[in-house]
Amino acid sequence: MTQEPVGTANRWKRFSDWDERALRLDKFAAEDPENGFAAFSSPHDPKPAVELSAGAVASMDGVAARDFDMIDTFIANYHIDHEIAPEAMAMPSLQVARMLVDMHVPRGDLVRLARGMTPAKLADVVARLSSLEIAFAYSKMRARRTPGNQAHVTNAKDDPLQMAADAATAVALGFDEIETTMRVARNAWSNAVACAVGASVGRWGTLFQCSSEEAEELKIGMAGFTSYAETVSVYGTEKSFIDGDDTPWSKAFLAAAYASRGIKMRCTSGAGSELLMGFHEKKSMLYLEARCLCLQRAMGVQGTQNGGIDGAPVTCTVPGGMRELMAENLIAVWLDLECASGNDARATESEIRVGAKILPYLLAGSDLICSGFGSILKYDNSFNASLLNGEELEDYLVLQRDFEADGGLTPVGEQQILDLRTRAVEALGAVLEELDLGSPTAEMKSSVVTASGSDETRSYLPRDATIISEAILERGITVVDVIKALHARGFVEEAGHLLQLVRLRVSGDYLQTSALVRQGKVLSAINDENDYLGPGTGYRLDAQRREEIVAIRDVLTREEVLREESLHRAGEVKRISYRLKGTATAGNDRQEVVIGVSPAFGLKLFRTVAGHPLSAVMRELVDGIESGGCKARVVRLRHTADTSFLGLSAAMLSGSGVGIGIQAKGTAVIHQKDRLPHNNLELFSNAPITKLEHYRRMGANAAAYVRGELPEQVVVPTRGEAMGSRYHARVSLIYAIETEMAGEAQEPEELELAFLETKR
Amino acid sequence: MTGANDKLTAADYPLAEKRPDMVRGRRGKSLDDITLASVIDGSVTLEDLSITDTALRQQADIARATGRATLAQNFERAAELVNVPEAAIMRMYELLRPGRAASAEELLAVATELRQAYSAPRMAEFVTEAAEVYTRRGLFKRRF
Numbered sequence: 020m021t022q023e024p025v026g027t028a029n030r031w032k033r034f035s036d037w038d039e040r041a042l043r044l045d046k047f048a049a050e051d052p053e054n055g056f057a058a059f060s061s062p063h064d065p066k067p068a069v070e071l072s073a074g075a076v077a078s079m080d081g082v083a084a085r086d087f088d089m090i091d092t093f094i095a096n097y098h099i100d101h102e103i104a105p106e107a108m109a110m111p112s113l114q115v116a117r118m119l120v121d122m123h124v125p126r127g128d129l130v131r132l133a134r135g136m137t138p139a140k141l142a143d144v145v146a147r148l149s150s151l152e153i154a155f156a157y158s159k160m161r162a163r164r165t166p167g168n169q170a171h172v173t174n175a176k177d178d179p180l181q182m183a184a185d186a187a188t189a190v191a192l193g194f195d196e197i198e199t200t201m202r203v204a205r206n207a208w209s210n211a212v213a214c215a216v217g218a219s220v221g222r223w224g225t226l227f228q229c230s231s232e233e234a235e236e237l238k239i240g241m242a243g244f245t246s247y248a249e250t251v252s253v254y255g256t257e258k259s260f261i262d263g264d265d266t267p268w269s270k271a272f273l274a275a276a277y278a279s280r281g282i283k284m285r286c287t288s289g290a291g292s293e294l295l296m297g298f299h300e301k302k303s304m305l306y307l308e309a310r311c312l313c314l315q316r317a318m319g320v321q322g323t324q325n326g327g328i329d330g331a332p333v334t335c336t337v338p339g340g341m342r343e344l345m346a347e348n349l350i351a352v353w354l355d356l357e358c359a360s361g362n363d364a365r366a367t368e369s370e371i372r373v374g375a376k377i378l379p380y381l382l383a384g385s386d387l388i389c390s391g392f393g394s395i396l397k398y399d400n401s402f403n404a405s406l407l408n409g410e411e412l413e414d415y416l417v418l419q420r421d422f423e424a425d426g427g428l429t430p431v432g433e434q435q436i437l438d439l440r441t442r443a444v445e446a447l448g449a450v451l452e453e454l455d456l457g458s459p460t461a462e463m464k465s466s467v468v469t470a471s472g473s474d475e476t477r478s479y480l481p482r483d484a485t486i487i488s489e490a491i492l493e494r495g496i497t498v499v500d501v502i503k504a505l506h507a508r509g510f511v512e513e514a515g516h517l518l519q520l521v522r523l524r525v526s527g528d529y530l531q532t533s534a535l536v537r538q539g540k541v542l543s544a545i546n547d548e549n550d551y552l553g554p555g556t557g558y559r560l561d562a563q564r565r566e567e568i569v570a571i572r573d574v575l576t577r578e579e580v581l582r583e584e585s586l587h588r589a590g591e592v593k594r595i596s597y598r599l600k601g602t603a604t605a606g607n608d609r610q611e612v613v614i615g616v617s618p619a620f621g622l623k624l625f626r627t628v629a630g631h632p633l634s635a636v637m638r639e640l641v642d643g644i645e646s647g648g649c650k651a652r653v654v655r656l657r658h659t660a661d662t663s664f665l666g667l668s669a670a671m672l673s674g675s676g677v678g679i680g681i682q683a684k685g686t687a688v689i690h691q692k693d694r695l696p697h698n699n700l701e702l703f704s705n706a707p708i709t710k711l712e713h714y715r716r717m718g719a720n721a722a723a724y725v726r727g728e729l730p731e732q733v734v735v736p737t738r739g740e741a742m743g744s745r746y747h748a749r750v751s752l753i754y755a756i757e758t759e760m761a762g763e764a765q766e767p768e769e770l771e772l773a774f775l776e777t778k779r
Numbered sequence: 780m781t782g783a784n785d786k787l788t789a790a791d792y793p794l795a796e797k798r799p800d801m802v803r804g805r806r807g808k809s810l811d812d813i814t815l816a817s818v819i820d821g822s823v824t825l826e827d828l829s830i831t832d833t834a835l836r837q838q839a840d841i842a843r844a845t846g847r848a849t850l851a852q853n854f855e856r857a858a859e860l861v862n863v864p865e866a867a868i869m870r871m872y873e874l875l876r877p878g879r880a881a882s883a884e885e886l887l888a889v890a891t892e893l894r895q896a897y898s899a900p901r902m903a904e905f906v907t908e909a910a911e912v913y914t915r916r917g918l919f920k921r922r923f
Contacts, residue, residue, distance in 0.1 A: 089912055092912050131846070234869055238865070260877075261878075261918070261922075272871065272905070272906075274857075275853055275902070276857070276860055276868050278854055278856075279857040279860035281830030319852045355846070498825070498828075499824060518815055518818060525795075525810060525829070525830060525831075526794045527794075527837075527854075528794055530838055531850075532850065540793070545841065545845050546792055
């Protein structure tokens with residue numbers, strides 16, 4: 020034995036195995052309210068209370084009006100409804116918590132009560148719910164009935180061509196909103212034009228934002244390129260707010276400014292931001308977030324991007340962190356705000372934690388489940404990697420199918436995606452040329468169309484984007500110029516789509532709570548109100564939407580399996596013949612091993628699930644038996660397709676009493692005549708990983724049993740592969756072909772094998 | 780038909796679908812006038828694709844009718860900013876950020892400007908309130 024180094028000898032090596040897992044890259048923090056590391060409660064959180072006097076809030080959550088900070092003042096002046104506060108604050112928190120999960124209590128009743136509750140009260144109520152109850156309450160309380168989703172569209176080179184192709188891709192996948200940002204701040208205008216053009220390919224209605232510096236973002240909106248904004252951040256302590264370079268009044272001014280230009284807007288807040296900024300005041304994350312959310316309702320914004328956001332990773336380091344993110348989202352929708360519910364900044368390296376994080380939202384639905392989903396590859400995400408990214412997008416599509424839950428996305432076929440990407444780069448190329456901003460080559464465009472990410476493109480670089488961006492800004496190019504350019508170059512449909520989006524501004528319908536555009540119509544909390552009151556109400560997957568969701572790629576059907584099998588028939592006919600010699604009877608040769616093959620073996624099915632031709636498998640079995648000094652006799656059993664009974668039936672026909680049963684899919688057994696059906700000598704159940712050499716050794720072992728020896732059993736090594744997930748759909752279809760051919764009364768047939776090729 | 784002074788409700792929403800007759804761009808164009816052809820021939824400009832104060836007040840009515848009073852207030856503040864030029868909006872926003880204004884007087888001057896130049900009493904009141912709170916919380920100190 021090798022000597023273990025001192026110090027590690029007493030370690031259970033499983034811990035070393037665990038050290039290697041991605042999970043251990045995540046760091047976890049001790050609960051420590053004094054230093055801001057507390058999700059749900061801190062000794063410094065105030066007790067819920069409100070005192071009204073002479074038409075004003077005299078004190079709130081333990082703070083007298085004269086000591087109110089800016090946040091308290093704004094909440095007291097604009098959020099607290101004096102008519103409702105006495106009633107709502109007097110209700111026991113547990114009673115309100117139960118109302119949140121009571122399907123008989125309408126959403127509207129609870130929304131009304133929230134208007135009279137202080138931040139501490141809202142936090143106190145939701146803290147009484149388990150994660151499951153929070154998810155259920157969220158599903159009931161979210162404002163719009165139909166769930167939606169948002170994508171990030173960015174790339175590491177700020178390449179406008181790729182931006183356009185990826186925007187068109189995200190639109191095809193069904194994202195209701197796309198959000199971009201830049202590696203280089205001054206490239207904002209180039210990004211904006213590229214995404215606006217890309218998002219006009221295929222259909223219209225996907226809202227678009229360009230996250231940049233506050234004033235710049237508003238300017239881009241005023242030029243007509245973007246249709247919403249969401250990076251208007253608010254914070255739960257006064258010092259954080261000031262450090263964020265704003266006040267509730269400046270942010271509320273900005274909110275009004277966006278609305279005055281017909282641009283949809285939501286604020287952003289999330290647990291952990293105050294902790295990251297160093298001004299947490301020793302309060303729990305949930306309480307600080309409740310302040311942020313009351314403030315947002317007070318400001319009169321229609322919605323919030325909420326649920327940790329940039330603070331999600333630090334929130335997930337503390338006990339209950341993920342539950343807290345759900346709880347703050349619940350407060351948001353309870354306050355009747357549209358909720359773009361986080362699930363963006365990648366809070367973990369563990370794929371299990373990623374899946375667990377997203378599942379409640381997928382099941383409950385959300386106005387925008389992710390804010391946003393990384394539709395591009397992780398390294399191309401200029402916001403930093405999302406919880407889910409281009410790499411994992413298909414996993415998410417499958418989760419929708421697994422749970423029959425609408426996550427807002429729709430699978431798209433390969434050719435369709437290629438066509439849309441081509442159209443998008445051609446459209447943007449035309450706009451750049453028409454507006455004299457650039458002339459991308461055919462090679463640049465084609466490299467982008469097929470590229471999974473910017474590593475694979477030979478296109479624009481950040482500096483090129485800067486030149487384009489500055490030209491757009493300097494020349495005052497607006498969305499109208501882009502519409503005209505598209506039209507002039509024959510992209511009439513795209514020009515029309517872009518105009519439709521800008522035209523939304525005139526009525527302002529999409530400024531209302533939770534508004535998005537589906538099939539050319541504005542859908543919001545007003546005309547698509549969440550009416551959940553128990554089973555049979557609220558959002559349900561209709562037949563058409565279900566059909567879209569289940570249509571993932573590469574789905575096996577019986578026809579497909581039979582077609583694939585038939586492709587192998589021609590090859591097998593050249594390699595082996597099974598000559599029928601009449602009904603098989605019991606033998607009396609004590610040196611024989613009978614191989615009992617299944618009903619469809621070599622007739623309709625021609626290879627094992629490991630892909631071995633059945634001719635090769637038979638050759639190995641026969642060679643193995645003969646190498647042990649025995650003779651092989653082959654029969655086709657037609658009364659059963661079950662491995663155990665194939666094996667036992669073969670053994671009973673065998674003069675030696677030893678037989679092998681084998682199914683066409685490759686599952687095999689060595690059996691002996693006096694044993695119980697399932698008490699075999701050796702079983703080869705993992706056909707997908709059974710190699711030809713195993714079949715040979717199986718034959719040799721059968722011969723050893725004939726000689727009365729106990730050989731070393733053949734163990735097919737498994738590394739724990741999920742055999743069922745990989746093969747069972749196919750196996751079930753194949754096995755059904757076998758059982759269809761089996762009939763209780765059918766006699767076994769004697770076969771004479773002839774191998775038609777010399778062994779390689 | 781509902782008269783111009785009747786408050787709108789959820790039944791009128793979305794206005795573009797339910798009450799297209801009420802929807803007008805800043806130069807009076809209807810939604811039907813805003814076509815690709817009219818953009819191409821230049822008869823529709825970016826200005827025609829802007830929201831009006833009337834539309835914002837209509838949306839405020841709908842928000843209030845559906846129980847969203849604070850959202851309605853935001854739309855009403857926004858209605859007052861529709862005619863405030865971009866540069867003025869940027870300047871006012873900048874002054875409202877912490878440490879930008881050296882004293883309450885600078886903000887009160889903005890309030891006066893809003894009231895007098897842009898007939899924006901709600902916004903003026905809102906900025907006045909900010910001046911009071913900033914004074915009490917000591918925000919008039921330079922940050923850079």
